[in-house]
Amino acid sequence: MKKRDKFLPYCLPYWGDEEISAVQDAIKSNWWSRGPKTAEFEKKFAEYVGAKYAVAVNSCTAALHTALAVKGIGPGDEVITTSMTFCSTVNVITHCGATPVFADISPDTGLIDPDEIEKRITEKTKAIIPVHYAGQPCDMSRIEKIAEKHGLFILEDAAHALYTKCGDRLVGSKNTAAFSFYATKNISTGEGGMLATDDEEIAEKARVFTSHGMSKNAWNRYAKGGTWRYDVEVAGYKYNMTDIQASLGICQLDRLEFMQQRRESLYRIYKERLKDVRGVSLLPETTNGRSSRHLFIIKIEKDELNIDRDEFIEELNAMNIGTSVHFIPVHLHPFYRKHYGTKPGDLPNTEAYFEKIISLPLYPSMTEEDVNYVADAVCEISAKHAR
Numbered sequence: 001m002k003k004r005d006k007f008l009p010y011c012l013p014y015w016g017d018e019e020i021s022a023v024q025d026a027i028k029s030n031w032w033s034r035g036p037k038t039a040e041f042e043k044k045f046a047e048y049v050g051a052k053y054a055v056a057v058n059s060c061t062a063a064l065h066t067a068l069a070v071k072g073i074g075p076g077d078e079v080i081t082t083s084m085t086f087c088s089t090v091n092v093i094t095h096c097g098a099t100p101v102f103a104d105i106s107p108d109t110g111l112i113d114p115d116e117i118e119k120r121i122t123e124k125t126k127a128i129i130p131v132h133y134a135g136q137p138c139d140m141s142r143i144e145k146i147a148e149k150h151g152l153f154i155l156e157d158a159a160h161a162l163y164t165k166c167g168d169r170l171v172g173s174k175n176t177a178a179f180s181f182y183a184t185k186n187i188s189t190g191e192g193g194m195l196a197t198d199d200e201e202i203a204e205k206a207r208v209f210t211s212h213g214m215s216k217n218a219w220n221r222y223a224k225g226g227t228w229r230y231d232v233e234v235a236g237y238k239y240n241m242t243d244i245q246a247s248l249g250i251c252q253l254d255r256l257e258f259m260q261q262r263r264e265s266l267y268r269i270y271k272e273r274l275k276d277v278r279g280v281s282l283l284p285e286t287t288n289g290r291s292s293r294h295l296f297i298i299k300i301e302k303d304e305l306n307i308d309r310d311e312f313i314e315e316l317n318a319m320n321i322g323t324s325v326h327f328i329p330v331h332l333h334p335f336y337r338k339h340y341g342t343k344p345g346d347l348p349n350t351e352a353y354f355e356k357i358i359s360l361p362l363y364p365s366m367t368e369e370d371v372n373y374v375a376d377a378v379c380e381i382s383a384k385h386a387r
């Protein structure tokens, strides 16, 4: 096959004139920090996912940290999560002074295995953070039963999971959930996040915590009729979203359905083209809900090819195709090894899964031709290296 001239990036945001006008309007409004657009985005987001409250913040990491902090999770507590995630899911546990405990994954989906969660519960366990990895829904009915039995707080890491359904409910409509609007996510505000919850106490405390711990946020202070007085109730963080970001978020939320349809149709092409390729396997179809199709992951089966995952990536790169790997297991990073004594061999499924995976480009502005080009390249590399 002929190599394309232009590099195909692993991911690009999707935007149009609406985003440009919305940002211009926000600039002209003079509310450059948190203001009415942020409040509007929170309202629209909460309505969309079906949550009672939504608190807009400057990242999913901030939303995760805030939720744990306002639940009072701290030193001496343990939080169970997966190692097959971005480091921030776990860093926030450390930020609270609590101890992360890793549960292994299901080797097919890469999702946290509920049996593994149950095995790791101790008297110190206070919370579970399931990650809807790649946009696939975790087995929430099992996880909810475990949490209920042991009185644990569930915080869903929904960085990949806007549009994901567990059964017939959208993520965000039941348990407290943290969403990401980072540049590669299904909707983006550049950087940004949202904490969605039905729990009034979490929502109220989160508003205070994400605004330095001040009882009144800046938007109230500087609005007509606002007062200069405020009390600092906790040593909070500067985690608020800005109106410039929220203006983007409102446009992106309006586009979500369209963008998801694009993801779905591109996903279908990949799936059809790659379902029977030697040495390449795919994640199974979701049967317990709906995937947001956040990532398209292939697994390289080393016993069927004479190259490994890293060499496969190099060959894709040589064909001008950008890729990524989601994720380097968190427990193998030097910080976690040093501070919590984690080591290779702790999580056999996670470690074996990591060795296989490649995330291929999947985003709404890709064309069918782009997807077919990537699929052709995968087929060609596989044929060249078949054992």
Ligand SMILES: Cc1ncc(COP(=O)(O)O)c(C=O)c1O
Pocket (backbone or CB within 6 Å): 058, 059, 060, 061, 062, 085, 086, 088, 089, 131, 157, 159, 160, 179, 180, 181, 182, 192, 193
């Ligand atoms: C699974 C997961 N959790 C959390 C995050 C953190 O999101 P943010 O960059 O918005 O803080 C990411 C970001 O990539 C992620 O992939």
